[in-house]
Amino acid sequence: MITVRPTRMEVWWVVGAGAVLSITAIVAVSFGAVDLDIGSVVVSIMDRFSFVEIDSGFTAQQEAILWEIRIPRVVLAGLVGATLALAGGAYQGSFRNPLADPYLLGVAAGAGLGATLAIAYAPGTTMWPVDPLPLFAFSGGLMGVALTYVVGYSVRAGRTSVTLILGGVAVAAFLTAAQTYLLQREAETLRQVYAWILGRLSTVGWSEVLLILPYVVVTGIVVIAGRRRLDVLSVGDEEAHALGVDAPRVRLVMVLAATLGTAAAVSVAGLIGFVGIIVPHAVRIVFGTSYRVLLPLSIFYGAAFLIIADLIARTIVAPAELPIGVVTAFLGAPFFAFVLRSSRGAGV
Amino acid sequence: MSVPVALDDVSVQLGGTTILDHLSLEIAAGTWVSMIGPNGAGKTTVLRCITGAVPYQGTVQIGSSVVAEMQVREVARTVAIVPQHPTLPEGMRVVDYVLLGRTPHRGAMTSESEHDLLLVGQVLDALDLERFADRDVATLSGGELQRVVIARALAQDTPILLLDEPTTGLDIGAQQEVMELIDRLRSQRELTVLSAMHDLNIAGQFTERIVLVSGGRVVADGAPGDVLTPELIDRHYGARVRVEQDAGRVVVVPIRARLEVDESLNDSADGEADDPADKPDEEILDA
Ligand SMILES: Nc1ncnc2c1ncn2[C@@H]1O[C@H](COP(=O)(O)OP(=O)(O)O)[C@@H](O)[C@H]1O
Numbered sequence: 001m002i003t004v005r006p007t008r009m010e011v012w013w014v015v016g017a018g019a020v021l022s023i024t025a026i027v028a029v030s031f032g033a034v035d036l037d038i039g040s041v042v043v044s045i046m047d048r049f050s051f052v053e054i055d056s057g058f059t060a061q062q063e064a065i066l067w068e069i070r071i072p073r074v075v076l077a078g079l080v081g082a083t084l085a086l087a088g089g090a091y092q093g094s095f096r097n098p099l100a101d102p103y104l105l106g107v108a109a110g111a112g113l114g115a116t117l118a119i120a121y122a123p124g125t126t127m128w129p130v131d132p133l134p135l136f137a138f139s140g141g142l143m144g145v146a147l148t149y150v151v152g153y154s155v156r157a158g159r160t161s162v163t164l165i166l167g168g169v170a171v172a173a174f175l176t177a178a179q180t181y182l183l184q185r186e187a188e189t190l191r192q193v194y195a196w197i198l199g200r201l202s203t204v205g206w207s208e209v210l211l212i213l214p215y216v217v218v219t220g221i222v223v224i225a226g227r228r229r230l231d232v233l234s235v236g237d238e239e240a241h242a243l244g245v246d247a248p249r250v251r252l253v254m255v256l257a258a259t260l261g262t263a264a265a266v267s268v269a270g271l272i273g274f275v276g277i278i279v280p281h282a283v284r285i286v287f288g289t290s291y292r293v294l295l296p297l298s299i300f301y302g303a304a305f306l307i308i309a310d311l312i313a314r315t316i317v318a319p320a321e322l323p324i325g326v327v328t329a330f331l332g333a334p335f336f337a338f339v340l341r342s343s344r345g346a347g348v
Numbered sequence: 349m350s351v352p353v354a355l356d357d358v359s360v361q362l363g364g365t366t367i368l369d370h371l372s373l374e375i376a377a378g379t380w381v382s383m384i385g386p387n388g389a390g391k392t393t394v395l396r397c398i399t400g401a402v403p404y405q406g407t408v409q410i411g412s413s414v415v416a417e418m419q420v421r422e423v424a425r426t427v428a429i430v431p432q433h434p435t436l437p438e439g440m441r442v443v444d445y446v447l448l449g450r451t452p453h454r455g456a457m458t459s460e461s462e463h464d465l466l467l468v469g470q471v472l473d474a475l476d477l478e479r480f481a482d483r484d485v486a487t488l489s490g491g492e493l494q495r496v497v498i499a500r501a502l503a504q505d506t507p508i509l510l511l512d513e514p515t516t517g518l519d520i521g522a523q524q525e526v527m528e529l530i531d532r533l534r535s536q537r538e539l540t541v542l543s544a545m546h547d548l549n550i551a552g553q554f555t556e557r558i559v560l561v562s563g564g565r566v567v568a569d570g571a572p573g574d575v576l577t578p579e580l581i582d583r584h585y586g587a588r589v590r591v592e593q594d595a596g597r598v599v600v601v602p603i604r605a606r607l608e609v610d611e612s613l614n615d616s617a618d619g620e621a622d623d624p625a626d627k628p629d630e631e632i633l634d635a
């Protein structure tokens with residue numbers, strides 16, 4: 001009898017992904033308006049995380065740049081990238097649609113509208129027990145994906161993955177129009193919100209990281225815990241049911257979790273497109289289609305991808321900064337076209 | 349441990365039309381019953397009622413449990429189904445696909461156990477599928493795929509097996525192979541089997557009991573010789589057939605209305621079939 005070898009996460013795949021992410025992060029914190037010595041950066045980080053006192057040789061100013069500007073920004077980029085990639089993978093598995101992505105499903109546009117409403121109309125954030133921004137963004141994102149689902153699946157005949165995406169395009173356009181209207185009415189907030197539309201990661205200190213961390217952790221835990229269920233969903237709702245899985249419930253939990261993470265990411269970073277599609281697909285091409293492998297690896301490669309995109313965004317036209325959404329779109333649109341071309345089956 | 353299945357006064361309405369109309373059917377533990385009927389008769393719907401995939405009025409029982417009161421997972425540990433048109437996940441390997449059958453036996457967050465792997469290995473072995481273990485399910489031929497889907501159902505390790513037209517689309521050799529396989533597995537594992545069948549002869553050859561469903565009702569139920577009659581087949585399929593006996597089994601031979609008339613005109617039909625004058629006409633009609 002043969003030995004059955006199921007598709008499983010290999011230890012060295014995780015080790016490799018961790019190494020790629022670490023190297024990317026260290027390179028990214030070293031470059032910017034002021035370049036820092038990579039060796040000293042490594043020493044300074046080891047100094048903070050170990051009980052041994054090591055001198056990195058950095059001046060106080062260099063230490064401040066590293067710890068108050070660079071590292072928070074790279075960590076933020078990593079969290080946002082990991083979340084968007086993970087959410088993209090979760091949406092693709094839930095909707096059994098290789099083109100699903102937070103951006104294309106109207107989630108990001110809904111979250112953007114919610115966040116705009118929060119900034120324009122919610123009174124000073126100090127009045128709220130928690131920052132209302134992520135909550136508004138979450139509600140908006142949820143509304144976006146719900147509308148897309150209704151519009152995309154209301155097509156009776158010829159319901160395919162494309163109809164869902166077309167629904168998403170329509171919903172995103174509508175929500176973006178509503179947001180633009182608000183922006184024009186509330187000219188004061190215009191500048192603050194404009195940055196979102198193209199996506200941007202500007203932060204000083206750790207406040208944004210701390211703001212989104214709880215949401216991102218919840219999303220990560222729920223989606224990773226459900227990864228085996230998404231593999232069962234790949235045979236369709238009815239067969240999943242015959243295998244003992246309540247597909248609508250799994251889908252609901254996954255979509256809620258993915259939307260929560262997306263909304264948190266959008267509330268600090270704006271509308272960053274294509275991460276949710278490029279990263280899971282690249283992982284799929286290299287490591288196979290099983291969600292039990294794809295989702296955990298998407299976390300690492302999503303983080304690494306957005307850290308690189310952010311590095312490009314802040315160095316290529318220095319001292320000015322390119323919105324990061326421009327960089328991901330520039331890399332992502334051709335990749336998207338490639339995925340669209342090579343997608344077979346799944347009704348595409 | 350064989351388990352019986354019973355549908356009692358089951359009705360299904362979908363999209364405003366009645367699909368099953370007060371249908372009752374009992375299948376004794378450890379027996380194999382074929383369900384035949386014209387396209388759209390409701391065969392697939394009967395199977396979907398048993399797995400609880402479609403809302404219905406009436407009761408469906410497996411063993412002493414009422415399906416409607418069972419958890420989805422509990423049902424999946426008792427009933428496995430081989431769908432007529434399985435959805436094939438892109439890029440999934442045969443082993444992973446067959447392992448999906450173990451889903452109802454483990455928690456949502458646990459990996460497959462050694463027992464799961466052993467059982468899947470045995471199933472692949474029994475169905476002669478070892479060499480396909482690493483193949484992408486989308487690359488299999490019709491007969492290979494049918495065996496793989498049956499393998500997934502067997503990995504579910506349930507006492508009840510439902511098959512929806514398991515031989516449709518297979519060549520004649522693969523049809524017999526699949527049916528022999530089901531027969532062998534059924535006796536080895538003491539399974540209760542209900543199969544919707546498209547091919548009347550295969551149904552008549554392999555099962556002792558045939559249920560004819562038409563318009564959402566059971567219109568005939570019994571031994572192949574009692575159900576596969578020219579009258580019933582004409583009434584429910586609108587087909588003209590001749591029924592013959594072959595080594596104690598019933599054989600249904602479809603006949604063309606026009607040829608039947610020709611035959612009745614010429615008593616010695618044997619030589620006539622080769623008459624070249626008849627051929628052009630036939631070919632035109634076939635085209
Ligand atoms: N969701 C549905 N809505 C409306 N009609 C349906 C639906 N599903 C099946 N039907 C109809 O129910 C009838 C029985 O279908 P089915 O059980 O698949 O028949 P069979 O398997 O015997 O060919 C068919 O006429 C089919 O069109």
Ligand SMILES: [Mg+2]
Pocket residue numbers: 391392393432512544
């Ligand atoms: Mg059918």
